[in-house]
Amino acid sequence: MKNTAQKPRGPLTHRILIGFFTIILSLLAYWLLEFVMNDIDSLPGPQLQELEAGILDKSLLERERSANQELAQIEQRRQDVVARQASLEASTNSSRETMNQLLEIQRLELQKGAATNEGEAKALTDSKRLFLSNQAKYQDLNDELENLREQARAIQDKNSGVRVQLEDQRAAANRQYVGLRKQHERKKASLKLLVLIPLLLIAFYFFRVKRGSLLAPIIYATGAALLLKLFEVLHEYFPSRYFKYILIAIAMALVVQVLLYLLRMVVSPKKEFLLKQFREAYEKFVCPVCEYPIRRGPLRYAFWTKRTIRKLILPEPSGQATHDDPYTCPACGAMLYEKCPVCGGVRHSLLGYCEKCGASKEVVVPA
Ligand SMILES: [Zn+2]
Numbered sequence: 001m002k003n004t005a006q007k008p009r010g011p012l013t014h015r016i017l018i019g020f021f022t023i024i025l026s027l028l029a030y031w032l033l034e035f036v037m038n039d040i041d042s043l044p045g046p047q048l049q050e051l052e053a054g055i056l057d058k059s060l061l062e063r064e065r066s067a068n069q070e071l072a073q074i075e076q077r078r079q080d081v082v083a084r085q086a087s088l089e090a091s092t093n094s095s096r097e098t099m100n101q102l103l104e105i106q107r108l109e110l111q112k113g114a115a116t117n118e119g120e121a122k123a124l125t126d127s128k129r130l131f132l133s134n135q136a137k138y139q140d141l142n143d144e145l146e147n148l149r150e151q152a153r154a155i156q157d158k159n160s161g162v163r164v165q166l167e168d169q170r171a172a173a174n175r176q177y178v179g180l181r182k183q184h185e186r187k188k189a190s191l192k193l194l195v196l197i198p199l200l201l202i203a204f205y206f207f208r209v210k211r212g213s214l215l216a217p218i219i220y221a222t223g224a225a226l227l228l229k230l231f232e233v234l235h236e237y238f239p240s241r242y243f244k245y246i247l248i249a250i251a252m253a254l255v256v257q258v259l260l261y262l263l264r265m266v267v268s269p270k271k272e273f274l275l276k277q278f279r280e281a282y283e284k285f286v287c288p289v290c291e292y293p294i295r296r297g298p299l300r301y302a303f304w305t306k307r308t309i310r311k312l313i314l315p316e317p318s319g320q321a322t323h324d325d326p327y328t329c330p331a332c333g334a335m336l337y338e339k340c341p342v343c344g345g346v347r348h349s350l351l352g353y354c355e356k357c358g359a360s361k362e363v364v365v366p367a
């Protein structure tokens, strides 16, 4: 039985480089997938304008267009009138102020008993006239505004039927557009899955068959990129209320896997794992089964535990090969050193190979 746990791993810098290029590879794979997905996204979908062109009545559209034009002209005129009113208001205000000032001057002069100035009287009459004419003009503009409003209302009334019909037709076009849009989205989603799922299956196949081989980093890199992209696609096209169930189900499956693995390890530990434990126990001169110190050879009278073994000062070898006898743990009865059936020397009972002749044996785990 060959010990597969001890694979050559290479120097640290080498392993770091492998990790680095694995990450680069997964980034590139992700990037490639991103390009493919973008190309699928750019497939031409339904166009609302084209649909409307097919559905909307041409003569109704023409009537709507001319009505909108007329309304726009009326609006333009209305804005002109409003602007003229504003400037008239400014002029009226200033003439009112002039009038008030002149009246004030007249009043003061009358109090002093002086005669009224000819020029002042004329100025007063002028500003009065201007004020009144401004008022009249302002009123005219108000009438014009009312007239324009009337015209706009008339146009809208005349075309209300057209508007209602067009609204119905636009709604129909929009419904059709929404339906086609949904169909298009479904098409894109299935195309993306059609790209991703076969690739994932291939990656999964290689993962099952080749994960122990040299190809492992490549498989992990591309697999991770594929999985990430698949998640993104699912997230994009499945409503998030379903997506969270998918996520939670996957997370639970993973956790259950880990739990089962741990439980299995407790009930029947993997052979590799056990052999590793045995190796470490022998290294520390304690029984692999019960951790009682293996007191043989020069250590016959020493005292140590698994924790203090490093500080233990080994006694000078006495010269006799006293430790080359079979040995059974006095605490639990597990056979720890036994006679090799191939070379007749004494070997570890719970390790795979004889240290004398290299003969291998199937380690039987003590009950
Ligand atoms: Zn023991």
Ligand SMILES: [Zn+2]
Pocket (backbone or CB within 6 Å): 340, 341, 342, 343, 344, 345, 347, 354, 355, 356, 357, 358, 359
């Ligand atoms: Zn041997």
